[in-house]
Amino acid sequence: xxxxxPPALQAVxxxxxxxxxxxxxxxRARYVDDMPxxxxxxHLAFGLSAQAHARIVSMDLSAVRAFPGVVAVxxxxxxxxxxxxxxxxxDDRLLADGEVTYVGQPVFLVAADTTGxxxxxxxxxxxxxxxxxx
Amino acid sequence: MIRFxxxxxxxxxxxxxxTETVLELLRYRLRRTGTKxxxxxxxxxxxxxxxxxxxxxxxRWRAVNACILLVxxxxxxxxxxxxxxxxxxxxxxxxxxxxxxxxxxxxxxTPGFVMSLYGRAVGAGGTKGAEVRDVIAGNxxxxxxxxxxxxxxxxxxxxxxDDAATVAALRELQAGxxxxxxxxxxxxxxxIRWFMPNTADELADLLVEHPDxxxxxxxxxxxxxxxxxxxxxxxxxxxxxxxxMRHLQEDDAGLTVxxxxxxxxxxxxxxxxHPDLAELLRRIGGVQVRNAGTIGGxxxxxxxxxxxxxxxxxxxxxxxxxxxxxxxxLPLEDFFIAYGTQDRQPxxxxxxVFIPRPxxxxxxxxxxxxxxxxxxxxxxxxxxxxxxxxxxxxRARVAYGGMAGTPRRASACEAAxxxxxxxxxxxxxxxRALATDYTPLTDLRGSSRYRLTAAANLLRRLWYEQAGSxxxxxxxxxxxxx
Numbered sequence: 001x002x003x004x005x006p007p008a009l010q011a012v013x014x015x016x017x018x019x020x021x022x023x024x025x026x027x028r029a030r031y032v033d034d035m036p037x038x039x040x041x042x043h044l045a046f047g048l049s050a051q052a053h054a055r056i057v058s059m060d061l062s063a064v065r066a067f068p069g070v071v072a073v074x075x076x077x078x079x080x081x082x083x084x085x086x087x088x089x090x091d092d093r094l095l096a097d098g099e100v101t102y103v104g105q106p107v108f109l110v111a112a113d114t115t116g117x118x119x120x121x122x123x124x125x126x127x128x129x130x131x132x133x134x
Numbered sequence: 135m136i137r138f139x140x141x142x143x144x145x146x147x148x149x150x151x152x153t154e155t156v157l158e159l160l161r162y163r164l165r166r167t168g169t170k171x172x173x174x175x176x177x178x179x180x181x182x183x184x185x186x187x188x189x190x191x192x193x194r195w196r197a198v199n200a201c202i203l204l205v206x207x208x209x210x211x212x213x214x215x216x217x218x219x220x221x222x223x224x225x226x227x228x229x230x231x232x233x234x235x236x237x238x239x240x241x242x243x244t245p246g247f248v249m250s251l252y253g254r255a256v257g258a259g260g261t262k263g264a265e266v267r268d269v270i271a272g273n274x275x276x277x278x279x280x281x282x283x284x285x286x287x288x289x290x291x292x293x294x295x296d297d298a299a300t301v302a303a304l305r306e307l308q309a310g311x312x313x314x315x316x317x318x319x320x321x322x323x324x325x326i327r328w329f330m331p332n333t334a335d336e337l338a339d340l341l342v343e344h345p346d347x348x349x350x351x352x353x354x355x356x357x358x359x360x361x362x363x364x365x366x367x368x369x370x371x372x373x374x375x376x377x378x379m380r381h382l383q384e385d386d387a388g389l390t391v392x393x394x395x396x397x398x399x400x401x402x403x404x405x406x407x408h409p410d411l412a413e414l415l416r417r418i419g420g421v422q423v424r425n426a427g428t429i430g431g432x433x434x435x436x437x438x439x440x441x442x443x444x445x446x447x448x449x450x451x452x453x454x455x456x457x458x459x460x461x462x463x464l465p466l467e468d469f470f471i472a473y474g475t476q477d478r479q480p481x482x483x484x485x486x487v488f489i490p491r492p493x494x495x496x497x498x499x500x501x502x503x504x505x506x507x508x509x510x511x512x513x514x515x516x517x518x519x520x521x522x523x524x525x526x527x528x529r530a531r532v533a534y535g536g537m538a539g540t541p542r543r544a545s546a547c548e549a550a551x552x553x554x555x556x557x558x559x560x561x562x563x564x565x566r567a568l569a570t571d572y573t574p575l576t577d578l579r580g581s582s583r584y585r586l587t588a589a590a591n592l593l594r595r596l597w598y599e600q601a602g603s604x605x606x607x608x609x610x611x612x613x614x615x616x
Contacts, residue, residue, distance in 0.1 A: 017233050024241030025229035025248055027168020027216035034167035 040113070042071055047108040049100035056098055056107070064110060074109040136209040136313050139186075139303050140164070141218050150205055151317045152328035152370050153360045157181045157200040160215060168216040168245045169200055172274070174361040176202040176354055177509055179273030180242060182249040182422055184258060186212035186297075187375075188304040193297040196260065196398070196425035197253035199272070202357025203426065204350065206330055206372050209313050212300050216245035219252060228252045231286040239277035247273050250421065251287045256295045260398035260421040271508040272420015312336060319366070328370040334378040334456070337483065340371055342458050345480035347371045351394050351431035354423050374428065379485065388490040393430025393483070400429060407449075408492055410500040414445055417502045420509045433469065434484045436476040436540065439512040439579075443470065443541035445500045447533035448517035451489045457482040473539030496521050499596050503536075503588055505579065512536050513580035516592040520551065527551045527560070534589055536580070537572040544571035547593075561597040565590035 023029035047064070061073050076083050076097035086092035096107045137146050145164070157174070160166045160183075172180030181201040185208065186193040193212060219226040228251045231237070238244040247270060254261040254269045261269050266287035267280075275283060313330040329347070331337040341347060347369040350356050359365040373379060379394035384403050391400055397415055401424070405412035418424060418441045432442045433453065443466060451466040457479060466487065469477050478484070492498050497520045504510035515535035521528045530551035532544040546567040554560040574585040 015236075018236065018238055018241075020241055021233040021236075021238055022225075024238040024244040025216075025225065025232045026220045027166075027245045027248075029241050029244075030167070031170070031242065033161075033171070036165075 042111045042113055045110050045112075046106035047110065049096060049103060049105040049107050051100055052103050054100050056096065056100065059108070061108060064108075067112075069112045069114040070110060071113060072111045074111075075107070135315065136206055137307055138208040138210065139212040139300065139307065141214070141221065142299065142303065144303070144307065147205065149317060150315050150328070151319070152204055152206050152315070152326055152372075153367055154205045155201055155357065155361065156183065156203040156205055156208060156213070159205050160200060166215050166217050170242055170245060171201060172243065172246070174201045175358050176419070176423055177272075177274070178243070178246070179250060179270075179420065179422060180246040182246040182253075182273065184214040184249060184253055186214070186300060186304070188301065188308065191301060193295070193300050193304065195253060195256060195258040195295070196396075197250050197258055197272075197422050198426045199354075199357075199422045202353055202361060204353050204357065204360070204370075204372070206313060206328060206370075207350075207353065207374060209330060210304070210307050210375075212304055214249075216248050219248065226252060226255075227290045228255050228286070231289040232283070235282045235286045235289065237278060237282040237286045243273060243275045243277075247275070247283055251283075251290065253421070254287065255290050255292055257292055259396070259425050260401070264421075268416060269421055272422040324366060324368070326366075326368055326370070328372065330372045331376060334376050334485070337371065337373055337376055337379075338456055338458050341483055342481040344369055344371070349373050349434070349483055351428040351434075352396065352423075352426035354419065354427040355431075355435055355437075373483070374426075379430070381486075386491065388488055390486055390488045391429050392486050393434070394428045395430070397424035397427055397429060404489075407489060408498050408500075410498060411445060414441060414500050414502055417441070417504070417508070423509070429487065430484045433466070433487060434476065434478065436470055436474065438473060438539050438541065439515070439536045440541060441502060441512055441515060441535070444515045444533040444535040445517040446487060446489055447541060447543060448500070448519045448531045449489055449492065449498070450519070450531060451487050453487050454485045455479075455482050456485040461485065463488075467533065467541070467543050470540035470542065492519065493521065495523060497596075497600065499592075499599075501592050503580075503592075511579060514585050514588045514592070515541075516589055518593070518596060520556075522556050525556050527554055527556050530564075532564075534568075534572065537568075537574045537585055537589060542572070544568055546570040558597055558601070561593055565593040568593070 020029055064070060065073050076095040079094060083093045083095060083097060084090050085094045095109060096105050100107060135148050136150055137144055157169060157171055160169050169183055170180040172178035176199040181199050182197050183200045184195050185198050186195045219229060229248055232248060250270050250273050266284050312332045315328055317326045319326050329340055331340055348367055350370050350372050351374045374394050376394060379392040381392040382395050382400060382403055383390040389403050389407055397418060401415050404415060429442055432440050447467045452463050453466045453469050454461055454463045455478060471477055500517045502512055503514045504512050513536050517533050519531045530548040532547045533541060534544060535541045547564045550564040550567045551560060568589050569586055574582050576582045
């Protein structure tokens with residue numbers, strides 16, 4: 001009777017290993033961060049707000065721009081189109097514009113030729129002057 | 135300059151950034167991407183690698199988290215990654231078992247589990263006699279529910295590796311001057327000086343000369359200063375492998391633990407002091423953290439939720455500090471002054487801790503409360519050592535962690551116990567006295583009210599257990615059904 005089962009159905013009730021099991025257990029499975037990078041690939045990191053609710057009075061990003069390996073630093077003013085990454089309600093800015101409304105809100109974006117870790121270090125150590133909203 | 139063995143080849147790094155992690159080195163410089171970054175803080179185990187060091191004629195292997203291991207800590211050692219297990223294409227039985235028993239789904243955690251289970255299969259540090267579920271406590275999986283991974287672990291027999299070639303290669307690596315270097319960091323004008331003394335005398339001299347240097351032992355906390363806090367560390371002294379600081383001496387009086395003894399190396403001796411210490415260790419991080427972290431580092435770090443100090447304080451431990459040629463010893467509780475401040479003078483380092491053996495008539499109970507059973511930071515840690523003679527408490531030492539800015543004795547609680555009859559009324563009064571001893575804060579691990587309530591209930595539970603009720607809960611060492 002088993003000989004009459006078409007090949008496609010022989011998988012039914014059979015314990016088949018995961019298609020990628022060999023790659024998983026050997027470390028050969030390639031995830032995005034495992035892929036070799038083209039020469040000149042830049043890494044991005046956000047500068048984040050340390051304040052929960054504040055008006056941005058001024059931003060001095062000169063030290064960030066001058067940091068070795070930093071290629072560009074973007075603020076809301078640099079966004080050519082709509083500063084909006086929300087799915088439906090137009091309520092989520094890519095970069096804060098004039099005020100911040102939560103701790104961790106992206107305020108500026110750094111592009112650098114170094115690894116992600118170093119870029120995060122650069123953006124974390126920069127400073128912004130802001131006036132807390134009462 | 136540092137040198138280490140990667141499989142059968144020597145890796146030589148001339149200019150070392152001492153704050154680079156082994157995970158970054160593997161993935162971005164050595165292009166071994168099998169080892170993954172899941173958390174970069176020593177919790178998830180996706181970065182698990184095996185580090186081997188020469189131990190006489192053998193290699194002592196330990197599974198550790200590469201994400202918080204700093205590159206100089208590989209100097210003179212051997213490193214195995216998931217790629218090492220199948221270099222000739224053939225899979226190790228652990229890997230085959232994970233395939234056959236369907237122990238991967240998305241596969242991201244899998245290399246880390248493979249390395250932890252491989253460590254168990256070769257008898258690596260911290261795994262002997264341990265159940266599979268304790269061996270993998272430092273590895274997180276979101277997909278499989280762990281069942282198939284446990285099955286894969288159980289399916290593989292334990293057998294030592296043939297390390298003859300590794301022993302020979304490591305012997306060749308050992309010769310040489312102590313490693314040290316100066317690294318020019320990317321931050322303009324920032325320089326990072328680092329040292330790796332071989333002996334305690336070298337360390338003592340170095341620290342007197344560089345009193346502001348950061349002492350790095352297992353790096354299980356310092357690693358996060360780098361990966362999560364982005365701190366710039368200008369001067370580092372790596373002490374984990376200073377031989378005299380890894381000495382463990384056990385006798386009738388008690389246990390003398392060198393500051394750089396890893397938790398996993400002290401586990402058996404601590405268990406002989408008291409079974410509650412073994413259970414406490416089981417709750418500290420996972421195998422990977424216990425293989426790197428040191429008891430002296432845990433003490434010197436001074437954290438209010440450090441796991442060892444409350445237990446050691448209750449047992450009456452004393453701490454020895456050394457500066458240059460001079461030493462001083464003080465009760466462990468006196469080392470902790472205030473949040474972030476310990477009694478460690480410039481140029482001084484923690485050398486060892488002495489833990490007295492509990493006396494036969496001493497009732498000792500240590501309990502760690504945390505949201506997650508495994509691999510979690512303490513909310514409340516209670517430790518009690520009571521000497522009871524003729525139904526009277528003649529001596530009481532009570533210490534808690536997670537209740538103040540430092541680990542601290544509860545003097546009002548002790549006063550309520552000392553000289554009092556050993557009975558429920560006394561315990562009740564002592565439990566209430568804790569509110570005088572501590573005003574704990576509220577944070578994500580527990581509210582102030584939770585901490586005080588739980589701390590008091592730990593004492594009440596001790597009474598009920600002693601009065602003959604069935605001990606309940608996982609702290610008895612067994613999972614309770616229902």
